[in-house]
Amino acid sequence: MQIKLWGVRGSLPTPMDREEVRSKLKSAIEHARTAWQQEPGRDISDVIDSMHPGQKSIIGGETTCVEVRHGEVELIFDMGTGARRLGVDMMQRGHKGDINVLFTHTHWDHIQGWLEFQPAYQPDNTVHFYSCLEDLEERLNRQQHPEHSSMRFSDLPCKKVFHYIPPGESFDVGDCHITTQPLIHPGGSIAYKVEAGGKTFVFATDTEFYGPEIHERMKEYNRFFHGADLLVMDAQYSLEEAEQRKGWGHTAMTIAVDCSLYWNVKELVLTHHEPAHNDENIWKLFDEASEYLEEFAQQDKELKIYTAKEGDQYELE
Ligand SMILES: [Zn+2]
Numbered sequence: 001m002q003i004k005l006w007g008v009r010g011s012l013p014t015p016m017d018r019e020e021v022r023s024k025l026k027s028a029i030e031h032a033r034t035a036w037q038q039e040p041g042r043d044i045s046d047v048i049d050s051m052h053p054g055q056k057s058i059i060g061g062e063t064t065c066v067e068v069r070h071g072e073v074e075l076i077f078d079m080g081t082g083a084r085r086l087g088v089d090m091m092q093r094g095h096k097g098d099i100n101v102l103f104t105h106t107h108w109d110h111i112q113g114w115l116e117f118q119p120a121y122q123p124d125n126t127v128h129f130y131s132c133l134e135d136l137e138e139r140l141n142r143q144q145h146p147e148h149s150s151m152r153f154s155d156l157p158c159k160k161v162f163h164y165i166p167p168g169e170s171f172d173v174g175d176c177h178i179t180t181q182p183l184i185h186p187g188g189s190i191a192y193k194v195e196a197g198g199k200t201f202v203f204a205t206d207t208e209f210y211g212p213e214i215h216e217r218m219k220e221y222n223r224f225f226h227g228a229d230l231l232v233m234d235a236q237y238s239l240e241e242a243e244q245r246k247g248w249g250h251t252a253m254t255i256a257v258d259c260s261l262y263w264n265v266k267e268l269v270l271t272h273h274e275p276a277h278n279d280e281n282i283w284k285l286f287d288e289a290s291e292y293l294e295e296f297a298q299q300d301k302e303l304k305i306y307t308a309k310e311g312d313q314y315e316l317e
């Protein structure tokens, strides 16, 4: 299974501003200056490779969209604004036929990219919509009401097939076995577990693990999450923000680490980054989460954690 992240921002698209670009450039140039002072003539690609990810890359501002490929099967989780670039990529590689889109819920940051998803404008394509929402088609129609969009959902040239999955139930797409799990989020959200080729991938965005009953919740969800090879999970907040925004439906980075340790997850990708956080803030939170993991992980646990960056790819084999 290959997993690619096309959008990792929560709530709203968040492009970098000019101050942030300037500060990133400054930090990268300072790093390069020191590297060349120590070793004049060092190859430029080698110097770039030696930089901190915060200097040499960007977290990215597109909202949630994750692509999973397993053999011939292609699954798309959510249609945040990251779906625009995924659509361009699919067109460039000549993707034809069935497209499987699985929705966690229909908050704007999970549906808006559909409006610019080029494969939907191809009459030969059939888009299969999977969700635990009986009225998903109505919701997508509402997004494209003429007051909000120049094209109605029903006028899009692709064929559309809706598959309603009762919450908690499983289904198959090709040889991918997929299980749904309701999460804790205002208006509801669904996690998906994909089992294929002996590996397990879990996508659990937009969920709130917090509060006095957190251990009960972790226990309650253990059956679904237990032993996942890769978990991409909501980690929008710092601990302070999670405290201030109780009931908003998101999780703090360190708590996502706690949950993953409890569930014996092997690799955790922290995603749905807060729009008010710039790259520096996100790397700082990630460093705190890494220190927390080092301090509290038990000897027998080997959890690896990553911060989600647009364009990152993971391979489960
Ligand atoms: Zn969201």
Ligand SMILES: [Zn+2]
Pocket: 105, 107, 185, 189, 206, 249
């Ligand atoms: Zn949401």
